[in-house]
Amino acid sequence: MRIDELPQIREVLQKSNLIAKKSLSQNFLFDLNLTLKIANLNGSLINSTVLEIGPGPGALTRALLASGVKKVIAIEKDKNFIPILKDIEKVYPNRLEIIEQDALTFNLESLNHISNLKIISNLPYNIGTKLLINWLQPKIWPPIWRDMTLMFQKEVANRIVAKHGTKAYGRLSILAQWRCSVKISMNLPPEAFRPVPKVFSSVVSIFANDRPQFTANPLILEKIVKSGFNQRRKMLRSSLKKDNLNIEKILLSSGIKSTLRAENLTISDWCNLARTIENYEKS
Ligand code: SAM
Numbered sequence: 001m002r003i004d005e006l007p008q009i010r011e012v013l014q015k016s017n018l019i020a021k022k023s024l025s026q027n028f029l030f031d032l033n034l035t036l037k038i039a040n041l042n043g044s045l046i047n048s049t050v051l052e053i054g055p056g057p058g059a060l061t062r063a064l065l066a067s068g069v070k071k072v073i074a075i076e077k078d079k080n081f082i083p084i085l086k087d088i089e090k091v092y093p094n095r096l097e098i099i100e101q102d103a104l105t106f107n108l109e110s111l112n113h114i115s116n117l118k119i120i121s122n123l124p125y126n127i128g129t130k131l132l133i134n135w136l137q138p139k140i141w142p143p144i145w146r147d148m149t150l151m152f153q154k155e156v157a158n159r160i161v162a163k164h165g166t167k168a169y170g171r172l173s174i175l176a177q178w179r180c181s182v183k184i185s186m187n188l189p190p191e192a193f194r195p196v197p198k199v200f201s202s203v204v205s206i207f208a209n210d211r212p213q214f215t216a217n218p219l220i221l222e223k224i225v226k227s228g229f230n231q232r233r234k235m236l237r238s239s240l241k242k243d244n245l246n247i248e249k250i251l252l253s254s255g256i257k258s259t260l261r262a263e264n265l266t267i268s269d270w271c272n273l274a275r276t277i278e279n280y281e282k283s
Pocket of ligand 1: 024026053054055061075077101102104
């Protein structure tokens with residue numbers, strides 16, 4: 001099925017003589033039927049603006065535009081893709097804004113005037129977790145984005161949706177599930193990409209809830225969860241000590257055994273601990 005008048009992605013790449021760069025996690029999607037599916041996983045795109053990280057040769061970008069997105073703001077670090085993306089813009093005038101920039105330095109707050117913002121991306125895996133953590137920790141909640149449809153390496157996707165008591169449960173699970181609803185929406189084999197990577201991939205859907213599941217000061221929660229899981233083999237009384245010298249007392253008054261480890265605490269426990277720390281600091 002043709003979704004636009006542009007040549008196939010394979011032809012576009014061949015014509016431009018571009019070779020995928022490992023350093024930029026370049027594993028491309030060629031199948032526009034597949035990118036159409038990914039683009040529409042979380043419902044209609046009409047009236048939405050989409051932030052896309054790493055459009056590359058544009059398979060997902062074209063699917064988003066063909067699906068009726070009002071505008072795609074695409075951030076690409078590799079300058080070689082800019083002319084290819086400009087050709088897409090010609091077919092969809094004024095609906096594709098191409099920004100040549102490192103996504104890690106892009107200020108999401110600059111988009112705070114946009115309503116109904118979605119982030120949809122086949123992420124560069126080498127910076128995927130870092131980007132997600134930034135998006136999950138905005139200064140104000142609810143965040144600028146409403147929902148995200150993001151491709152990750154399967155192991156990372158499993159960590160985002162992991163429940164307490166499972167092996168994959170950790171910092172990513174807590175940061176994501178504290179204030180968002182998350183699910184794996186699609187699994188993809190390595191062969192879906194070119195060049196074929198060594199890993200399997202999954203698309204995760206993340207919806208920002210209006211309010212967190214449990215009350216907690218985000219700065220305190222983020223700090224203790226990070227310290228706890230940075231030293232996940234250690235008991236909480238040691239892993240959290242550098243953040244708070246009175247941690248043994250605080251754990252006791254939160255009803256949490258100081259000999260437990262980070263992975264033993266549910267999201268509710270972590271929020272309870274963050275509240276006790278806040279009260280302790282205030283008193
Ligand atoms: N969206 C395309 C697709 O699905 O075929 C390409 C996805 S590829 C996995 C990742 C893309 O992210 C590449 O185009 C790569 O150049 C780009 N990229 C890598 N690091 C980046 C960064 N720091 N900032 C912006 N783009 C980056």
